Amino acid sequence: MDGSIGTPIPRRDAMAKATGAAQYAADFGHTGTAYAALKLSSVARGRITRVDTAAAEAVPGVQLVLTHRDMNQDLGAETFIMKGGHMQSSFMPLTSDEVHYSGQIVGLVVADTTEAAEQAARVLNLEYAAQHGFASIDDPGRTKNTVEKPEITVGDADAAMAKAPVRVDQEYSTPAQHHNPMELYATTASWNDGKLTVHSPSQWVMGQRAALATIFGIAAEEVHVVSPYIGGAFGCKATLLPHTVLVAAAARRLGRPVKLVVPRDAMFTVGSFRPATRNRIAFGAERDGTMVAMVHEAVGQTAEVDHIAFPGTNVTSRMYDIANIKTSESTIATDVNTPGFQRAPAEASSFFAFESAVDELAVALGMDPIELRIKNEPKVDPVKGLPWSSRSLVQCYRRGAELFGWDKRTPGVGSMQTDDGVLIGYGCATATYPSAMVPAAAHVALSADGLLRVRTSAHDVGTGAYTVLGQVAADVLGIADEHVRVELGDSDLPSGPMSGGSVTTGSAGSAVHMAAMALREKLLLVATAAKGPFAGRDPATLQFASGHVVGADGTAHSLADILKASPAGSLDASAEWKPDLMDAEKMQASLLGGFALEGPVTKTHAIYSFGAQFAEVRVDPLLRTIRVSRMVGAFACGRIINPRTARSNLAGGMVWGASFALLEQSQVDHPRARFANQDLAGYHISSCADIGEVTAEIVDETDTVVNAIGAKAVGEIGIVGMPAAIANAVYHATGIRVRKTPILIEDLLG
C-alpha cells in the first residue's frame, strides 16, 4: 500500500496489539525473577517512628524488605523534572523517615511470588507520628504562593476593564484528576555485569536512562531502558518514577531480576496527577463585542515538596485580539504527591474556565458566541506582536459550524427540545495547543531485502508514532508501506524526544525526514556514479516512486538494483535534527536525555495548533441527567501525516474532554487528606454509552515555519475545548451556568 504522507494507512502495530503479540513491560520475563510489592503510607503527613519488619520477613519466600532505614546510601541524587532533571518529584521515597502524603511509598518487599510479597507488605508494621494534612486547595488556611515571573501584562487591563460597558468576571474550578491509563505502571529491572536493563512503560527512555545512570553511578551506556509498547500514558509515564528506582536498587542488592506491577489504587499516589485549579477570568468589552480587557488569575494545586504550576496564562493571553491583558499565577501547596503532566496540562483546565467566560460574555452581549470569537480574532500574537506560523481558527469555526449544524441553534435558553421535552443545548469553544520542538536523532537503513528500517528512541504511546514516522521516511524514498519497519521505545536507538507536549511527530518526524533525505542523497550518488544504473545523469532529474528511481525519460530502476551498485549492498544514514533557532550545544544536551524545547513562541513566530469544538447535550427535564449526544471538532494542525491516526487522537481527546466535563474527579477525603476513589469503579471515565457521535475534522493548513515536515501539534488539542463546549451547551439547555467540573446531576437539580 502507498504509505506516503497524507495517506490514512492503518496502524503498523494494530495487529500485534489486537492479537496480544505486542509485549508490554509487565509481559517481559526473566528466569529467576523475584516479585515486589509496595507498602504505602496510611497517613498524609508526619514521620515514621518505628519499623518492625519481623512479620514481613517471616512470610515464606520473602527475600528483601526495604524501608527508609535501608536505602540512603544506595542512591545518587537526581533532580525533579521542573528543575532540569528527570524525576517525577524532588522527594525520593525511602530516603528519609518523612511522610509527605498519603499513599507515599514507605516500604518495598521482594519475594519469590507476588502473593508472598503482597502479604509481607501488608504485615510490614510501621508506626507514625502523624500530623493533620491537607489534600485540597479548598481546605481552610491554605496559603497562596504567588509566582513572580510569569505574569503577562499588555496595556492597562484594570483601567480598560473599569471603562468597559460590558463585563464578566467569574471564578471557575476544576478538581484533581488522575490519568488512569489501562496499563498499570510496571517495572522489571535486571543487572548483568554491572549493567542495568529496565522494562518499564515510558514516554522518555532517554531521560530514564540518563537518570538511572546518575542514580546508580554508572555510565549512561550501561543502562538500557526498553519500552516498545505503552498501554496509555497521557503524561504519567513521562518522568522517572520512584518505584522504578527502588525496583532497580532491589534487583542490584539481590543479584536477581525484580518485577513490580503497581496496583490500581497505588497509581493514584506513586506517580503524578492533574492538579486542581481555580481560575478567575474577567473580560471587558464594547457593546459591539470588541474585547478591550482580559484578566486571568490562575491558582493551581501543588505539593508541599515541589512547586509545579500549569496556569495556562501563556495560552489564554494569545487567543483574542485584546489590547489590555493582565495575568497572574499562584499555587497552593497541599500534602499530596507531586502533580505533573496530564494531557494538555495547562490548557485543559484553564480553557474550561476561559472559554466558559467567553460564552458568558457572548450571553452578556447578546451575541452569537462564534461571531464574538471571530470578531476578536488576532492577526498577530497579542502578547509579543509576532506573526503566527499559521492560524486557521476562523476556518475551523466555519467548517465545524457547518458540520455541526450550528445554524439550527436558537439562542434562547431551553429553546430547543425534543418532542418528549428533553432539553437540547448547543455549545462551542476554542481549542489550542502549543507546537514546541525538541531535538531528535534518527537512523534509516535500506537493505538488500528491500526493507526500509526507521529507528529512533521516540515512543508510540498508542498515538500512531510507529505508523507516521515510517510514513515520513517512506514518503521521501517512495517506498510502499509494507516494506517499512519502525523501531521505537528503546534507549539503544538514536535519541528521540520525550513523547510529551505533542512533540513526537514534529520533532522525531523531522529527524526521520532529515535522515531519509540523507539516504536519498546517497542513493542518488550511487545511482548516478560510474557503475550506477543512471551513470552520468543529473541527480536532480531523478524521482523516487513505488520502490524505484525514475528518470525524466521514464526509465526506472528498483532501489534493490541501485543498492547492488553500492559497495556494501545496503545504505543507511543518520541525522540529528534541531529546531532552526536552537544552538548546537543545547541540542547535544537534549539528545543525551535532556529536554530542550524551542517554542511555541520563538524569536520570530508564535506556533500553535487551533481548533473549534462543538457539543450537543441532552438534559432530562426531570432527572437532570446530561448526555453528550454529539461532538464535533475541526482542527488545523499544519500538515497531517496520517489522517486516520490524527483523527483518532483528536477524537480520543474529545472523548476525554467529555469525561472531564461530566465525570472525572479524584475525590478528596478532607479529614484524612487523601484521594478517596482510588479505583475505576469510583473514578469515573466515559463508558461507550456516554459518547454519542464524534466527528473530528481536519482543516487543511500549510505551515512552512514550524519544522522540516510542516506538522504541528495533534496529540493533546482534542481535549482542550471540549469541557467548556459542554458546559456552554449545558447552559444553553438549562440556563444554569456551572463553573466547576465535573458537572453533576445535583448541579442542575435547582
Next chain:
Amino acid sequence: MQPFTYARPASLTEAFTLAQQPGAALLAGGTTMVDLMRGDLTAPSSIVDIGHLNELAAFDTSGPVLRFGALARMADVAEDATLLSAYPALAESLQLAASQQLRNAATVGGNMLQRTRCVYFRDGVSACNKRVPGSGCSALDGITRDMALFATSEKCIATYPGDWGNALAAFDTSVEVSSASGTRTIPFAELHVAYGDDPAVETTLRRGEIITAILVQATPAGRCSTYLKVRDRQSYAYAVVSATVALEMQGDVVQSARVSLGGVATKPWRSHAAEAALTGVTLNEQTALAAGHAGFADARPLAENGFKIELGARAVARAALVASKRI
C-alpha cells in the same frame, strides 16, 4: 490477599459440610468476592467454590411463584422472555447492573450479597466499622454524596448497592437457604439488616447456610413495573438513586402500588409511604411526584447527599409514570 485453602465440592451436600467450617466463605461467580479478598477487605481461611453446582443454576418464571436458583447467571435471568414481559422491573435491574462481562459470570445469589461500595470500606486503610469493627466510621466526617438517607446509624451510613436486591424489595420475595442442618425460608425484608450497632453484620444468614433459591410471589403488578436507575454515567456505574415501581392500574387510577428505593438506604428499601401515597390516586405528574416526596419524608440527609431527596422523589415519579403505561 491472605493465604486460604480452596475447595470445589462435587455436590451440594459436600458444600454444606465445607461451608460449616469456621472461616469458610462461599464463592459463586467470584466477581466481587475475589476483589474483596485481593483488597484484604475480607480474609476467609477457606473458600468453598460452588459456582459450578448446576442444580442451583436453574430458574423458572412461569409458575405462581417465580423461582431463581441462587447460581443462575445475571445475564441469563436478564434475558428471560417471561421476566421481560411479566416483570420488566426485575429484568431491568439486572440489565442495568455492572457490565455484560460481569453479568455473564455473576450469579443472582451473589449479587444480593455484594457489599457496600463505601470508599472507606473499600480502601482498606481508613477507619471503618464494617471492615474492622470498633475502628470508627470515616464516612461520618468524610465524603457523603454516596451515603444513605435511611436506616443509618452512628456506626455506619453506607448504602446497600445491589440493583437486583433493590428491585426484589418491591415484591413479595423470600430466600430459601439450606445447610447441613436443614432448610428454611427467610422473607427478603429480613435477609439484610440495617447497618446498626455492628455494621459488619449485614445479613441474617447463619454460619454454613447457602442460599439455594430466590422466590418471588407472582403478581399482576409485575407487568406494570419498571426499575429506574439514575447514575452519573450511562453504563457501568452504581445508582445514585434507583426506584422500582410496580402498579395495578384501573384506567388512570392506581389500585395498588409497590415501591422500593436504591442508593439511599443501608439495605434494600421498600417504601410503604410512597406506596400509600400512590394507592387510590389518579396518576399524573403531580400525584406521582407527591408520592415520590412522601417516600422521602423520613429521610435523614447528610452534608452532601441531600440532593438525593429531590432526585429520588423525581425518580419515583418517573418510574410510576413509565410503569403505568405498561398495561
